Amino acid sequence: MERRTFIKKSAIGIVAGSALLESCMKVEPVPVSMASDNFSNLLGFPKVIQNPQDYVMTAKSTLAKVNNNGMTEMLSYMENMSTGPLFKMQKGHDFSLLFKNNLDEHTNIHWHGLLIPAKMDGHPNDVVHANESFNYRFTVNQRAGAYWYHPHPHEATARQTYMGLAGMIIVNDAEEAALKLPSGELELPLIISDKRLTNNALLYNPTTNEVMSGYMGETITVNGIAFPFTEITNTTYRLRILNASNARIYNLAFSNNLPFTVIGSDGGLLENSVKVTSLLLCPAERIDILVDFGKLSLGDVAFLKSNTFPNGSKAQGQEEFSLMKFIVKKTVSENYTIPARLSTIERLAISSKTRNFKLQMKMGLRMTHRINNKLYESNRIDETVKAGDTETWIFNNSSDEPHPMHIHGVQFQISERSGNRGILPHEKGWKDVVLLLPNEIVKVTMKFPDNKGKYMVHCHNLEHEDDGMMLQFEIV
Numbered sequence: 001m002e003r004r005t006f007i008k009k010s011a012i013g014i015v016a017g018s019a020l021l022e023s024c025m026k027v028e029p030v031p032v033s034m035a036s037d038n039f040s041n042l043l044g045f046p047k048v049i050q051n052p053q054d055y056v057m058t059a060k061s062t063l064a065k066v067n068n069n070g071m072t073e074m075l076s077y078m079e080n081m082s083t084g085p086l087f088k089m090q091k092g093h094d095f096s097l098l099f100k101n102n103l104d105e106h107t108n109i110h111w112h113g114l115l116i117p118a119k120m121d122g123h124p125n126d127v128v129h130a131n132e133s134f135n136y137r138f139t140v141n142q143r144a145g146a147y148w149y150h151p152h153p154h155e156a157t158a159r160q161t162y163m164g165l166a167g168m169i170i171v172n173d174a175e176e177a178a179l180k181l182p183s184g185e186l187e188l189p190l191i192i193s194d195k196r197l198t199n200n201a202l203l204y205n206p207t208t209n210e211v212m213s214g215y216m217g218e219t220i221t222v223n224g225i226a227f228p229f230t231e232i233t234n235t236t237y238r239l240r241i242l243n244a245s246n247a248r249i250y251n252l253a254f255s256n257n258l259p260f261t262v263i264g265s266d267g268g269l270l271e272n273s274v275k276v277t278s279l280l281l282c283p284a285e286r287i288d289i290l291v292d293f294g295k296l297s298l299g300d301v302a303f304l305k306s307n308t309f310p311n312g313s314k315a316q317g318q319e320e321f322s323l324m325k326f327i328v329k330k331t332v333s334e335n336y337t338i339p340a341r342l343s344t345i346e347r348l349a350i351s352s353k354t355r356n357f358k359l360q361m362k363m364g365l366r367m368t369h370r371i372n373n374k375l376y377e378s379n380r381i382d383e384t385v386k387a388g389d390t391e392t393w394i395f396n397n398s399s400d401e402p403h404p405m406h407i408h409g410v411q412f413q414i415s416e417r418s419g420n421r422g423i424l425p426h427e428k429g430w431k432d433v434v435l436l437l438p439n440e441i442v443k444v445t446m447k448f449p450d451n452k453g454k455y456m457v458h459c460h461n462l463e464h465e466d467d468g469m470m471l472q473f474e475i476v
């Protein structure tokens, strides 16, 4: 047993012997004050790898450009790039990747949102040790959509992901192709992640309070670039947005209240497109949106920004800030009509097979994030489900912090949310992560696929996850 694990387990042993108190001690997280800038750094895009086969990818320490002030040391899956390659795959593709770990610690890769065998899913027990390698192989057999990948070694997921190990996956299929959505230069992958940059050095050193709220940065990066701009034509763009932040929630909107149309979310296209002016995007969530910049003239700018939002705990939601700038460099006259009908989604009825997951903070020797009063334990199976069964899982957030809950190995539907937020436009399709603001109860319904083995259910606030807010379920 590693020393750190031993110390942690011993501490838990002592706490378990005493009565665990419900959280009564209030944590007082302080929001990070957002940095501002004139958005003069050119937005970059991840390197696209089409239908990877025997692709070699190495996790390592590298220097990459975050802004115009020089290079920043970070961890990456690509030399001198601050985002991993973008894997574009056709449904049915046999993916194979030789993963080399050139870090000085163990790591692994979780393929977030993909329905793949447990042994390929980056279970925290399945780590690749320093200077070793592993072959990830699976068949992509699910709907078109934007998925992603990042490390998942317990107690190191937050730091490794934050330091730069993340990338996007886009799956295409015939149904989506038939819609003829904006593509090529009009389809932009945007990976959002907040960083803490001191003299261009990337720091990960959460305080106890920041473990409680999640680690948030004052500088928002898009595709690894801080305060970026990109040049556009005044037409309709398709933006594939991933929130790869450890803990930050964005209430995404455009300047001048420019409306946009949601066409998809975590698990692909929605049934119908929905026009909105803002949308709450939690860590690990993806949205697929169409934005019509047609009313802008040559030289006009528009910002993607985050509006304030209520009930985000003390640490976030109180400040409005911009994420990136679009500048119109060319005008065209064309009328793109956004399709109203996109796909067919068979609704799953709420199942009589239910499981309850209480999301809590507990006071022991220190505050810890727990599910059903349990901290993650790698050798304990918390729930056993049958392949092919449809179940409804009920998440109950009894804490005063937001928790984005993620289930591995399955896509679910959101059946119900308590309170007045209801089910948001982008939550009406297939999902693999759902945000619970404080005091919300959310029911999700899913049918477990025939991939037997051990998977995770956890909070995707990565500090909470590493703190132990994760359980294990086995599909049998």
Ligand SMILES: [Cu+2]
Pocket: 369, 402, 403, 404, 459, 460, 461, 464, 465, 469
């Ligand atoms: Cu959480």
